[in-house]
Amino acid sequence: MKSLHNKFTSNAIFKFHGGVHPTENKLISNSQTSVKFESDNFFRVLVNQSSVKKFELPIEIIVTKGQKVIQGEALTSGDSSSDYFYVPVHSPCDGTVLDIECFSGDHISGLAETTIVIEAQKNHEKKSRIKSTPSVERANINWKNESAEYLVKKIRNAGIVGLGGATFPTHIKQYIPLKRDKQNPATLIINAMECEPYITCDDRLIREQAKSIIEGALIVSRIVNCDKIIFVIEDNKPEAIMSLQKVIKNESKISILIAPTKYPSGGEKQLIQIVTGKELTKHQLPKDLNILVQNVATLFAVYQAILFNRNLTERLVTITGDLVPDPRNYWIPFGTPISWIIKHLNISEKDLDIVIIGGPLMGQKICDFSIPTSKKVNCLIFNQTLVQNEIKDCIRCGECEIVCPIKLLPQQLYWFSKSEQWKPMQQLDLDACIECGACDYVCPSHIPLVDYFRFAKSEVKHLLNKESASEIAKQRFENREKRLIRIEQERKSKQEKITLDRQKASEDNSKDPEGKKAAILAALNRFKSKSQGES
Amino acid sequence: MANNPFSNQTWSTNQLMFLVCAGLIPGAIAQYYFFGWGILINLVLCCSYAISAEALILKVRNRPILFTLKDNSALLTGLLLGLALPPLLPWWMSFIGVYFAIIFAKHLYGGLGYNPFNPAMIGYVVLLISFPLAMTNWLPAQELLILKPSLIQSIELTFFGISNEISNVTDIKILADGFTMATPLDHIRTSLSQGYMLSEIQSQSNENLSFIINSNSWIWVNVAYLLGGLYLLFLKIIRWHIPVSIMTSMIITSYFLSIIDNQKYLSASDHLFYGATMLGVFFIATDPVSASTTQKGRLLFGASIGFTLIIIRTFGSYPDAFAFSVILLNIASPTIDHYFRPKTYGSAIPIKVLDNNDE
Numbered sequence: 042m043k044s045l046h047n048k049f050t051s052n053a054i055f056k057f058h059g060g061v062h063p064t065e066n067k068l069i070s071n072s073q074t075s076v077k078f079e080s081d082n083f084f085r086v087l088v089n090q091s092s093v094k095k096f097e098l099p100i101e102i103i104v105t106k107g108q109k110v111i112q113g114e115a116l117t118s119g120d121s122s123s124d125y126f127y128v129p130v131h132s133p134c135d136g137t138v139l140d141i142e143c144f145s146g147d148h149i150s151g152l153a154e155t156t157i158v159i160e161a162q163k164n165h166e167k168k169s170r171i172k173s174t175p176s177v178e179r180a181n182i183n184w185k186n187e188s189a190e191y192l193v194k195k196i197r198n199a200g201i202v203g204l205g206g207a208t209f210p211t212h213i214k215q216y217i218p219l220k221r222d223k224q225n226p227a228t229l230i231i232n233a234m235e236c237e238p239y240i241t242c243d244d245r246l247i248r249e250q251a252k253s254i255i256e257g258a259l260i261v262s263r264i265v266n267c268d269k270i271i272f273v274i275e276d277n278k279p280e281a282i283m284s285l286q287k288v289i290k291n292e293s294k295i296s297i298l299i300a301p302t303k304y305p306s307g308g309e310k311q312l313i314q315i316v317t318g319k320e321l322t323k324h325q326l327p328k329d330l331n332i333l334v335q336n337v338a339t340l341f342a343v344y345q346a347i348l349f350n351r352n353l354t355e356r357l358v359t360i361t362g363d364l365v366p367d368p369r370n371y372w373i374p375f376g377t378p379i380s381w382i383i384k385h386l387n388i389s390e391k392d393l394d395i396v397i398i399g400g401p402l403m404g405q406k407i408c409d410f411s412i413p414t415s416k417k418v419n420c421l422i423f424n425q426t427l428v429q430n431e432i433k434d435c436i437r438c439g440e441c442e443i444v445c446p447i448k449l450l451p452q453q454l455y456w457f458s459k460s461e462q463w464k465p466m467q468q469l470d471l472d473a474c475i476e477c478g479a480c481d482y483v484c485p486s487h488i489p490l491v492d493y494f495r496f497a498k499s500e501v502k503h504l505l506n507k508e509s510a511s512e513i514a515k516q517r518f519e520n521r522e523k524r525l526i527r528i529e530q531e532r533k534s535k536q537e538k539i540t541l542d543r544q545k546a547s548e549d550n551s552k553d554p555e556g557k558k559a560a561i562l563a564a565l566n567r568f569k570s571k572s573q574g575e576s
Numbered sequence: 577m578a579n580n581p582f583s584n585q586t587w588s589t590n591q592l593m594f595l596v597c598a599g600l601i602p603g604a605i606a607q608y609y610f611f612g613w614g615i616l617i618n619l620v621l622c623c624s625y626a627i628s629a630e631a632l633i634l635k636v637r638n639r640p641i642l643f644t645l646k647d648n649s650a651l652l653t654g655l656l657l658g659l660a661l662p663p664l665l666p667w668w669m670s671f672i673g674v675y676f677a678i679i680f681a682k683h684l685y686g687g688l689g690y691n692p693f694n695p696a697m698i699g700y701v702v703l704l705i706s707f708p709l710a711m712t713n714w715l716p717a718q719e720l721l722i723l724k725p726s727l728i729q730s731i732e733l734t735f736f737g738i739s740n741e742i743s744n745v746t747d748i749k750i751l752a753d754g755f756t757m758a759t760p761l762d763h764i765r766t767s768l769s770q771g772y773m774l775s776e777i778q779s780q781s782n783e784n785l786s787f788i789i790n791s792n793s794w795i796w797v798n799v800a801y802l803l804g805g806l807y808l809l810f811l812k813i814i815r816w817h818i819p820v821s822i823m824t825s826m827i828i829t830s831y832f833l834s835i836i837d838n839q840k841y842l843s844a845s846d847h848l849f850y851g852a853t854m855l856g857v858f859f860i861a862t863d864p865v866s867a868s869t870t871q872k873g874r875l876l877f878g879a880s881i882g883f884t885l886i887i888i889r890t891f892g893s894y895p896d897a898f899a900f901s902v903i904l905l906n907i908a909s910p911t912i913d914h915y916f917r918p919k920t921y922g923s924a925i926p927i928k929v930l931d932n933n934d935e
Contacts (some may be wrong), residue, residue, distance in 0.1 A: 058921070310921065322922040433589045433647060434689035438864040440586070442871065443815070447921030452869055453913065470920040485589040486689075 053273075053300040055318035057311045059444040060303040061479045063238050063402065065277060070361040071241035073369035075249060078358075079385065082163065084133050084376030085413040087146055088117055088155040091202045092209045092417075093126040100127055104157065108138045113352040115198070116157050128210045129200050131352040133374035134161040145412055156413065159376070184347050189218065189264045192347060196264075199346035200353040200416075205232055205243075205307070205336035206399060208417045211343070214333060218266040225331040227267035230316055231258055232336045233274040233281065234300065234307030237400025240420040242357040243337050245370045247274075247281040250341055251288045255295065257340030260347050262294070265333050270295040273312055275302040304402060305477040309334050311446050323473070338419070356416065362397075362423035364388050373414055379421065380410040388423050397422040402478040430487035441480035441490060447473050451480040451490050458497040463504060466497055474498070587813065593648035595813050596859065599804040600655055603855060606800035607659060610793035612718045613730035614663020619655060621667055621734070622674050626654030629678035637683065649688045653677055656696035656859060660852060660899075661703070662714045664725070664733045669707055673699040693906045694866045697899040704899065712895065714759045717793035760791040760850045762895040764842065773839040791850065798854040805858025814862040817871055821878030822857050822885075823848065829886040841890060851889075856898035861905075868909040873916035881905050 088100050101118035104110060110132040117129045139158040146154035184192060197212035219227035231254075235243040247254060258270050272289075274282055276299050289295045300306055300315050310321055312334060319330055327334055338356060345351040355374040362368065366387050373382070383390060397404045398418050414421075441451035450469055457466045471494060480490045549556065587595070607615045630650035634641045654674060661670055677699030685691045704711045718724055725733060732739035767777045808814045826847055833841035847853065861867060861881050868877035881901045888897030 058918075320922040325922070430588070431643070434687065436589055436592075436649075436689050436864050437867075437869045438592070439815070439869040439871070439874075442869065442918070448918040449920060450870060450913075450917060469917070473920050473922065483586045485587050485592050487588065 053298055053315050055315050056301070056303075057306070057314045057446050058448050059446045059479060060305065060311075061444050061482050062302070063304060063482060065302070066239045066361070067241050067244070067277070069239070070359050070368040070370060071244050073367070075242075075245050075357055075370035075372065078371040078373045078377070078382075080134070080161070080374055080377050080381070082161045083139065084136075084159045084161065084374065085144060085156045085378060086116060086130055086133065086159060086376035087413060087415045088130060088157060089127075090130055090200075090208060090375065090416040091126075091128050092207055100155075102141060102155075102157065104138050104141075106138055106140060109136075110138060110159065111135050113354055115200075115352070126210060126213065128197055128202055128212070129352075130157075130375070131200055131354045132159055133354045133376050134159065136161040145409055146415075156376075182348060184260050185263065189266070192260065192264050196343055196346055199342070199351070201339060201342045201346060202353075202416050203336055204338035204342060204356055204416065204419070206403075206417055206419055207309075208415075211335070211339055214328075214335075215261065215264050217328060218264070219328065219331050219333060221266075222331050226269055227265065227331045228269045228271060228316075228333070229258060229262045229265065229267045230312060230327075230332055230334045231270065231272045231340065232307060232309070232312055232334055233272055233278075233285075234312065235278070236275060236302070236304045236307040237402055237404075237420075238304075239361050239422055240359050240400050241361075242359045242370050242419050244278050244281050245359075246337055246341060246357050247278070248284050251281075251284040253344045254337050254340050255285075255288050255292070256348070257342075257344035258295070258335075260343055261333070261335055261340060267333065268294070271316060272297045273300055273316060274298070275300055275306065277302045304479060304482075305446055305475070308446065308475055308477060310475065353416070356419070358414065358418060359420040360386060360423070361420065363425055364392055364423040373418075375415055376413045378411055378413050379407070382414075382421065383410060383423070392425050393423060397424070402482060403476065432488055433486035435486055435488060438485060440483040440485065444479040444483050446477060446479060447475060449474055451494075454497070455488060455490055455493055458493040461500070463497065463501050467501060471497055471501065587811075590647050592813055593652050595811060596808060597648060597652050597655055599808045599813070600659065600801075600859060602804045603797060603801035604655075604659060606797045610717045610797060611663050611715050612725065613727045614665075614715060614725070614734070615659070617730055617734050618661050618663060618665065618670060619658035621670050622658035622661070623651055623654035625671055625674035626650045626657070626678055629675045630683075633679050633683040637687075639687070644687070647688060650678060653682070653696045653699075656855075657699050659855060660696065660700050662711060664715065664730060665710060666737060667735050669703055669710060672706075673703040676702045689865055691865055692910075693903055694860060694863045697860060697902050697906075700899045701903060704894070712762065714762070717790045720789055759895065760787070760794055760846075761889065763787065763790075764846075765889075765895050768840065774842070775839060794851070795849045798849045801854035801858060805854060808858060808862075814858065815871075815874070817874035818862045818867060818878040818881075819857045821875045822861055822882040825879040825882030826853075826886055829883050833886065833890060847886060847889070851896040852898050853885075856885075856902065860898065861902050866902075866906040866909065868912045868916070870913050870916050870918060872918065873909070873912040876912055876916060877905055877909055880908070 088102060102116065103118050104114075104116050110116070112132060112135050114132045115129045116132055116138075117127070136159045139160045141155065141157050143153040144156045146152060146156070193212050193215050196215065197210070201211045202208040203211060203214075221227065233243055233247060235241070258272075262270055270292075272285055272295065274285070274297065276282075282297060282299060285297055289297070298316060305311055306315060309327065313327060313330065313332060314320060317330065317332070321327065321330065342353050342356075346353070353375075355372050357370045358373045359370050360368060360382065379396060382388075383393070395406045395408055396410065397420075398407055399405060399420055401422065404420070404422070435452060435455060437452055439452060442449070445451055447470075449471075454466055454469055454471060454474075457463075457469070474491075474494050476491050476495065478491050481488070484490060551557075604615065604619065627645065627650050630645060631641050634644055657670070657674055657677060661673065677695040681693055681695040681698035682688070682691045715721075725739070729739040764774075764777055768774070805814070805819060809816060809819070827844040830842060830844040830847050834843055842850075861878065868874045884901035884904055885897050888894065888900055892900075894900070
């Protein structure tokens with residue numbers, strides 16, 4: 042019994058500052074096997090589902106209204122000719138493109154985003170219902186022989202982004218292979234923490250697809266050329282740890298690090314701190330420490346893309362909360378409207394005011410249920426209407442500082458943001474805030490601190506933009522002033538030269554009256570010949 | 577606007593304040609046991625003054641009254657003052673103290689969370705400076721009294737200053753053996769100022785049974801507050817930094833003083849268990865609003881309180897100095913916070929900051 046206990050207790054050496062221990066609520070959904078979600082007959086696919094947003098470079102849509110598409114067909118351009126940062130999205134079903142329109146996306150403000158509406162063919166629906174987990178015929182490919190460039194390109198074309206919730210394009214992370222370094226061995230860290238309460242999709246995925254995930258990890262380690270693969274998982278998922286241990290028995294390269302359960306240990310920076318004890322400085326990326334961090338769901342998608350030629354069109358989503366009759370994880374195609382999920386899973390709509398997308402700490406409240414799911418939606422919480430906590434004044438208790446994983450002073454930042462003093466906020470390192478919500482969680486006055494910080498961040502960004510713009514304008518103005526002065530000087534010097542010449546000429550004339558007379562004569566002659574010509 | 581997170585299971589401000597009030601109960605009971613009805617009358621008076629003052633000023637400031645009263649902070653101020661004021665203090669003095677605390681020290685700065693000073697201590701200091709005699713007129717332990725005022729007599733003394741059989745409050749202070757008796761700290765400083773050595777005072781006191789009883793009662797009161805404070809620490813309502821640093825610095829400072837002259841300066845244990853030390857350490861200095869907020873800052877904040885406390889007790893002209901040292905450090909806490917920041921995650925590279933001319 043003791044050995045079993047040891048098997049699942051933390052063996053992590055390093056830890057990060059702060060953190061909280063909210064009630065996990067994971068048992069609601071993690072005991073049921075995941076199933077395929079029977080989808081609606083129409084989908085609304087967001088055109089941009091990665092975290093990279095560039096307004097100056099619109100995404101190229103390669104389908105037109107009325108066009109027939111098949112399941113997995115690319116809807117937007119994502120090959121090497123389009124912008125490097127973009128990843129394509131794919132059709133979740135066989136069907137027809139009904140429309141391409143703007144619709145409120147999954148952004149917190151309900152900002153309108155371009156979506157492609159696809160109507161599914163009726164017969165396809167029946168076919169897809171039979172399969173419980175996605176599987177297509179295994180492609181005849183030996184990835185060990187393929188070049189890294191080929192694999193990365195394939196990952197990009199499959200539309201893979203970080204499925205832990207950040208949705209950063211995976212191919213950008215993998216593009217540069219890790220260095221051969223004695224001190225910092227090239228390490229692939231696999232994020233299986235899932236530290237947010239309620240969410241169990243990674244847990245379930247590991248339990249059901251451990252073998253595929255490990256193969257995905259080996260593919261990625263081949264791409265970035267790393268020496269070590271470390272699975273990092275919280276000690277509250279013994280079943281998942283067990284199924285991983287079963288599979289990796291014979292792989293010497295792979296190890297499992299069991300970390301104590303604490304929120305937000307699944308954040309990339311915190312994860313690296315748990316594994317290596319090192320902190321990333323302000324402008325460092327994990328690759329500067331010779332580390333690549335990938336989520337388990339991403340690895341599963343990589344596995345599917347490389348070995349099955351399957352593009353990313355669905356993901357495991359935790360459907361949980363006390364209003365859900367059958368809470369579990371579902372394979373939900375991207376583009377399924379939330380209202381359809383509510384209808385299909387018999388969630389009583391009369392008690393439902395809001396849906397939480399993501400976990401309860403970092404997630405977003407959604408009131409408009411017609412919005413579609415996307416690659417970043419890993420959990421939907423349908424809970425009875427929550428009692429709004431009364432927001433009181435800050436009593437400066439300092440609990441927020443105690444839990445902040447990056448050792449900020451949330452309480453002081455709050456005072457400054459209330460009085461809109463952006464400069465001291467920057468001095469307090471506002472930009473380092475990861476918006477994990479631990480400070481919100483412990484605040485006895487229930488102040489939505491992270492909301493204040495998000496606002497302040499955007500304000501600071503705006504001001505910095507304005508500042509750089511005004512700097513450019515100032516430069517331009519100064520250049521113009523200089524130019525005008527230069528032109529003026531040139532004009533003056535020219536004029537001076539002319540007057541000097543004249544003076545010189547007149548002086549010459551006075552010295553030489555013959556010359557003057559000759560000049561007058563010449564002028565008279567010129568005048569005469571001119572008037573003759575005219576008459 | 578979104579209000580993350582959606583699962584909040586920690587103490588709310590209302591609960592925090594209420595639990596701090598609850599933490600005062602052991603100390604209050606001990607004070608009642610040793611010093612009689614006067615304490616309870618003080619508590620009832622101060623709490624009702626505090627709540628009425630808060631309601632009044634909220635009305636004037638056009639703020640929600642019930643919503644704000646629910647945070648229990650006014651109740652806490654009332655309780656703290658009620659426990660700090662000497663028993664049988666005239667009703668109008670406690671009225672002045674509490675109203676000044678709530679209106680001037682708290683609401684003129686913007687209410688809970690905005691006050692730079694601990695309101696209860698401001699109220700206390702105002703009374704101490706305005707009515708020094710009444711405020712240092714602490715009763716001796718009850719079992720030493722010939723005239724033990726009953727509840728009715730205590731009420732009469734508080735409201736009218738006179739009661740049948742007792743003509744005024746100072747009468748009560750004449751003990752069975754005909755001596756008068758102040759608090760131990762007061763007694764010691766008076767004796768010291770008369771040129772006695774500490775060992776003389778103590779040997780004298782050892783013969784003097786009333787001194788032992790009186791000082792023991794103070795020790796028990798402090799132990800009761802210590803228990804209440806440990807309960808707050810256990811519930812994580814207060815953190816350890818301030819109490820531990822105050823006590824450590826008190827011990828160190830008094831140790832150094834006693835090295836210089838152990839006949840003139842009190843020992844650390846006397847300092848810790850006489851006077852209002854434990855009440856101050858756990859309930860007054862830890863007031864989050866007026867204390868330093870960073871963890872390192874709190875250590876310095878507490879250490880400075882401990883140091884100034886001993887210095888004022890030893891060299892100042894007031895027998896106890898908790899209120900003064902707390903207020904002094906309240907002034908300093910924004911500066912302390914400014915200089916004692918934690919090192920942010922990955923803060924090796926300096927941060928780009930907006931230019932000065934930008935506004």
